[in-house]
Amino acid sequence: xxxxxxxxxxxxxxxxxxxxxxxxxxxxxxxxxxxxxxxxxxxxxxxxxxxxxxxxxxxxxxxxxxxxxxxxxxxxxxxxxxxxxxxxxxxxxxxxxxxxxxxxxxxxxxxxxxxxxxxxxxxxxxxxxxxxxxxxxxxxxxxxxxxxxxxxxxxxxxxxxxxxxxxxxxxxxxxxxxxxxxxxxxxxxxxxxxxxxxxxxxxxxxxxxxxxxxxxxxxxxxxxxxxxxxxxxxxxxxxxxxxxxxxxxxxxxxxxxxxxxxxxxxxxxxxxxxxxxxxxxxxxxxxxxxxxxxxxxxxxxxxxxxxxxxxxxxxxxxxxxxxxxxxxxxxxxxxxxxxxxxxxxxxxxxxxxxx
Amino acid sequence: xxxxxxxxxxxxxxxxxxxxxxxxxxxxxxxxxxxxxxxxxxxxxxxxxxxxxxxxxxxxxxxxxxxxxxxxxxxxxxxxxxxxxxxxxxxxxxxxxxxxxxxxxxxxxxxxxxxxxxxxxxxxxxxxxxxxxxxxxxxxxxxxxxxxxxxxxxxxxxxxxxxxxxxxxxxxxxxxxxxxxxxxxxxxxxxxxxxxxxxxxxxxxxxxxxxxxxxxxxxxxxxxxxxxxxxxxxxxxxxxxxxxxxxxxxxxxxxxxxxxxxxxxxxxxxxxxxxxxxxxxxxxxxxxxxxxxxxxxxxxxxxxxxxxxxxxxxxxxxxxxxxxxxxxxxxxxxxxxxxxxxxxxxxxxxxxxxxxxxxxxxxxxxxxxxxxxxxxxxxxxxxxxxxxxxxxxxxxxxxxxxxxxxxxxxxxxxxxxxxxxxxxxxxxxxxxxxxxxxxxxxxxxxxxxxxxxxxxxxxxxxxxxxxxxxxxxxxxxxxxxxxxxxxxxxxxxxxxxxxxxxxxxxxxxxxxxxxxxxxxxxxxxxxxxxxxxxxxxxxxxxxxxxxxxxxxxxxxxxxxxxxx
Ligand SMILES: Nc1ncnc2c1ncn2[C@@H]1O[C@H](COP(=O)(O)OP(=O)(O)OP(=O)(O)O)[C@@H](O)[C@H]1O
Ligand SMILES: [Mg+2]
Numbered sequence: 001x002x003x004x005x006x007x008x009x010x011x012x013x014x015x016x017x018x019x020x021x022x023x024x025x026x027x028x029x030x031x032x033x034x035x036x037x038x039x040x041x042x043x044x045x046x047x048x049x050x051x052x053x054x055x056x057x058x059x060x061x062x063x064x065x066x067x068x069x070x071x072x073x074x075x076x077x078x079x080x081x082x083x084x085x086x087x088x089x090x091x092x093x094x095x096x097x098x099x100x101x102x103x104x105x106x107x108x109x110x111x112x113x114x115x116x117x118x119x120x121x122x123x124x125x126x127x128x129x130x131x132x133x134x135x136x137x138x139x140x141x142x143x144x145x146x147x148x149x150x151x152x153x154x155x156x157x158x159x160x161x162x163x164x165x166x167x168x169x170x171x172x173x174x175x176x177x178x179x180x181x182x183x184x185x186x187x188x189x190x191x192x193x194x195x196x197x198x199x200x201x202x203x204x205x206x207x208x209x210x211x212x213x214x215x216x217x218x219x220x221x222x223x224x225x226x227x228x229x230x231x232x233x234x235x236x237x238x239x240x241x242x243x244x245x246x247x248x249x250x251x252x253x254x255x256x257x258x259x260x261x262x263x264x265x266x267x268x269x270x271x272x273x274x275x276x277x278x279x280x281x282x283x284x285x286x287x288x289x290x291x292x293x294x295x296x297x298x299x300x301x302x303x304x305x306x307x308x309x310x311x312x313x314x315x316x317x318x319x320x321x322x323x324x325x326x327x328x329x330x331x332x333x334x335x336x337x338x339x340x341x342x343x344x345x346x347x348x349x350x351x352x353x354x355x
Numbered sequence: 356x357x358x359x360x361x362x363x364x365x366x367x368x369x370x371x372x373x374x375x376x377x378x379x380x381x382x383x384x385x386x387x388x389x390x391x392x393x394x395x396x397x398x399x400x401x402x403x404x405x406x407x408x409x410x411x412x413x414x415x416x417x418x419x420x421x422x423x424x425x426x427x428x429x430x431x432x433x434x435x436x437x438x439x440x441x442x443x444x445x446x447x448x449x450x451x452x453x454x455x456x457x458x459x460x461x462x463x464x465x466x467x468x469x470x471x472x473x474x475x476x477x478x479x480x481x482x483x484x485x486x487x488x489x490x491x492x493x494x495x496x497x498x499x500x501x502x503x504x505x506x507x508x509x510x511x512x513x514x515x516x517x518x519x520x521x522x523x524x525x526x527x528x529x530x531x532x533x534x535x536x537x538x539x540x541x542x543x544x545x546x547x548x549x550x551x552x553x554x555x556x557x558x559x560x561x562x563x564x565x566x567x568x569x570x571x572x573x574x575x576x577x578x579x580x581x582x583x584x585x586x587x588x589x590x591x592x593x594x595x596x597x598x599x600x601x602x603x604x605x606x607x608x609x610x611x612x613x614x615x616x617x618x619x620x621x622x623x624x625x626x627x628x629x630x631x632x633x634x635x636x637x638x639x640x641x642x643x644x645x646x647x648x649x650x651x652x653x654x655x656x657x658x659x660x661x662x663x664x665x666x667x668x669x670x671x672x673x674x675x676x677x678x679x680x681x682x683x684x685x686x687x688x689x690x691x692x693x694x695x696x697x698x699x700x701x702x703x704x705x706x707x708x709x710x711x712x713x714x715x716x717x718x719x720x721x722x723x724x725x726x727x728x729x730x731x732x733x734x735x736x737x738x739x740x741x742x743x744x745x746x747x748x749x750x751x752x753x754x755x756x757x758x759x760x761x762x763x764x765x766x767x768x769x770x771x772x773x774x775x776x777x778x779x780x781x782x783x784x785x786x787x788x789x790x791x792x793x794x795x796x797x798x799x800x801x802x803x804x805x806x807x808x809x810x811x812x813x814x815x816x817x818x819x820x821x822x823x824x825x826x827x828x829x830x831x832x833x834x835x836x837x838x839x840x841x842x843x844x845x846x847x848x849x850x851x852x853x854x855x856x857x858x859x860x861x862x863x864x865x866x867x868x869x870x871x872x873x874x875x876x877x878x879x880x881x882x883x884x885x886x887x888x889x890x891x892x893x894x895x896x897x898x899x900x901x902x903x904x905x906x907x908x909x910x911x912x913x914x915x916x917x918x919x
Contacts, residue, residue, distance in 0.1 A: 050537075050541055051541075052537060052540075052647065075540070075545070076537070076540040076541045077540050077541070077542075077543045077544055077545050078543075079541070080543075081541055082541055082542055083537070083538065083541045085534040085537065085538060086534070087532055087534050089532065089534035089535045089537065089538035091535060091538075091539075091553060091556075091557070092557070093556050093557055093559075102539070102542060102552075103542035103543060106542060106543045106544055106548070107543065150538075150542075154542060154543075160541075
């Protein structure tokens with residue numbers, strides 16, 4: 001059975017629709033991220049799942065039991081979930097151990113068990129030696145670990161995280177991403193993770209739900225999301241891409257000045273006369289100094305290049321294509337001068353038609 | 356060296372001026388207080404006999420304990436009154452939060468001894484309104500309530516002191532990130548568990564700080580204990596000090612007797628500072644933390660009723676009683692047309708031989724003291740914050756010192772320092788103005804330094820890089836930017852000075868009586884109608900100035916935390 005089901009879920013604030021009829025289903029033990037730009041409704045969705053905000057439309061179910069609907073909302077304290085807040089919300093008047101043990105005490109567990117489980121989880125997040133400290137005496141990363149321990153120790157049915165890493169510096173953020181994934185692999189808690197950082201979502205998640213303006217655009221595993229984006233927004237938001245408008249003319253895919261064989265888009269060949277938008281990742285296009293000798297090789301000229309250490313980033317203009325320019329990345333060793341004649345080679349597998 | 360050669364640089368002059376002012380206002384009186392307590396009155400020899408006299412009688416020692424009990428009782432009542440109100444106003448969807456805030460403001464601006472007069476009218480034995488109503492309703496022989504008791508006094512004091520705890524608690528609650536509460540909710544804690552286990556513990560140090568403040572205010576209070584306690588034969592430290600000043604004046608014994616008050620105050624303020632700074636309680640901040648109001652359901656009416664009850668006791672009932680009495684021929688006859696008169700006011704303003712002068716004195720002293728205090732405080736705040744002069748820390752310390760000195764103790768210090776030769780300021784306007792200035796210097800300083808803090812030094816540096824001197828910078832940037840803050844500080848000091856009693860009563864002479872002193876004299880005469888009318892006059896003055904302040908500066912100008 002599905003662990004958590006959001007059905008047609010909406011939330012309006014006055015006349016403004018912050019969350020617009022979204023559907024999302026999580027399986028037991030699954031890790032799903034809500035990814036999207038600022039203000040797209042991620043926090044609102046998460047707080048509806050937690051029960052802090054009642055929906056204005058749709059329902060939330062867990063294990064087949066309705067939790068939220070516009071008429072009735074189970075309060076947060078009766079959902080058996082836990083949550084990690086953007087501000088961590090570590091209680092400054094309690095020690096690390098007291099913070100972590102709080103949820104266990106609420107469950108009226110015997111004090112030896114509270115003590116034992118608190119100790120265990122603190123070891124797992126590598127905070128055992130700091131159990132007696134007050135939060136004000138901890139670094140940001142350590143507070144983050146306390147928040148994680150406090151949320152996990154109660155074995156919640158669902159774990160919710162709202163941009164938990166946004167207050168950390170870059171290095172720590174990278175480390176904590178893997179930490180969060182490691183804890184998930186260990187405990188398999190069904191998790192909803194809110195972030196606007198795509199790398200964070202890619203590292204941690206089984207599936208990512210990309211949100212934009214209150215709607216979910218696409219839900220997929222990281223690999224599929226990157227390689228098979230279904231909407232223009234998703235293709236542009238996850239990684240960088242080139243958009244090409246294509247039209248089918250007499251067996252040719254007309255890309256506005258240059259053409260490729262229409263058959264190249266395996267399985268997706270549009271009907272004649274139809275137009276289609278293609279997303280082509282910069283690293284899926286190969287640059288060569290010599291013509292490739294087949295229909296997938298297109299002459300072009302280098303407009304400008306930037307060296308970024310891990311790769312070169314070129315802007316190239318296909319010949320005869322007017323204003324159309326493409327971004328292409330190459331290995332650091334492959335240098336070209338502006339104005340140089342090159343040949344682009346497209347990989348049909350990585351040209352994705354999008355809605 | 357290209358140093359300018361001049362005998363006295365302007366900065367040095369300013370420094371001398373400020374140091375001089377602080378010595379006159381603070382250091383000298385405190386030093387004289389200490390010296391006097393160890394000096395034999397006539398011979399001037401070093402002695403411990405003042406201490407022996409001050410603590411040699413059981414009655415005097417008992418007064419000390421009475422003060423402590425009274426402080427504890429009134430602080431506890433205040434907490435019970437104020438904490439639910441503050442929580443309701445800060446964290447819940449209780450209706451009428453504006454009304455609750457207004458109640459607190461009103462209770463705060465009503466001079467405490469006017470509340471005492473109001474409660475004498477309400478709960479005096481036999482004739483008090485409540486007792487009359489009780490007898491009429493039940494046919495009972497006995498009175499129901501009596502204000503002339505220890506608990507009567509404690510409640511009346513609490514009814515004007517609870518705003519301190521309200522302000523402390525509410526401002527702390529306003530700062531609690533509601534994610535702190537959400538975090539407890541999602542782990543399974545309901546509203547009440549969260550409030551008791553998370554929210555209140557988070558603000559507990561601040562509540563305790565408020566309780567300490569009320570305790571200190573109560574043990575240093577003179578007006579209410581004098582008006583209620585003396586007839587009730589309940590002796591406390593302040594009224595005992597007053598008795599040492601009756602003929603023959605024994606100022607040295609009073610000085611010795613005031614030492615515990617000074618030590619307790621200084622000690623508790625230190626403790627309070629420690630508590631507020633305690634490391635573990637520093638509230639964590641971060642992005643997020645949109646505030647969620649707690650939905651109370653039917654409980655919101657219970658809390659609103661509580662606020663209404665507090666409003667009735669602290670503001671509505673005593674003030675209605677006071678105003679009614681001030682317009683009555685005989686207040687006990689209640690509301691009726693033939694009982695209505697303005698003769699009490701006419702008598703005070705046109706016939707009484709001291710009232711008009713007292714009103715004028717009150718205005719003059721308060722305005723002069725407010726101006727002086729703000730000017731000195733701003734100058735010191737400026738040189739301290741900009742680190743212009745050496746030993747700025749010491750200046751700031753002296754400026755804040757009167758905060759830990761109860762007004763009544765300050766007055767005894769002033770008496771010891773300036774009443775007799777060589778200056779012989781006793782009974783002069785200068786004495787009153789200096790004492791008021793010293794008393795309210797810390798408030799003025801808190802205002803001034805918060806203001807200066809707001810002005811980024813770069814704003815002045817911009818003036819100076821364009822060729823303006825430091826003085827031009829102050830005149831063209833600092834003063835204009837601080838206008839509001841200064842005006843707010845001035846009004847606050849002015850309002851507090853118009854009601855000042857505990858210092859004034861010790862320093863006043865025949866020509867320098869103020870409204871508050873006259874009020875106290877009238878209360879001894881027992882003419883409650885005329886007394887109420889004078890209270891009415893003071894109330895009108897207060898309301899006019901508070902209203903002006905709210906209009907010019909914003910409605911929070913008196914109720915900001917740190918204002919007192
Ligand atoms: N209580 C509220 N009243 C009115 N509008 C709100 C409220 N809460 C959120 N909104 C609006 O709803 C939209 C979505 O807010 P939400 O907090 O869910 O965004 P988010 O995706 O979490 O953004 P961020 O990445 O910046 O945290 C925003 O435009 C916000 O202004
Ligand atoms: Mg958010």
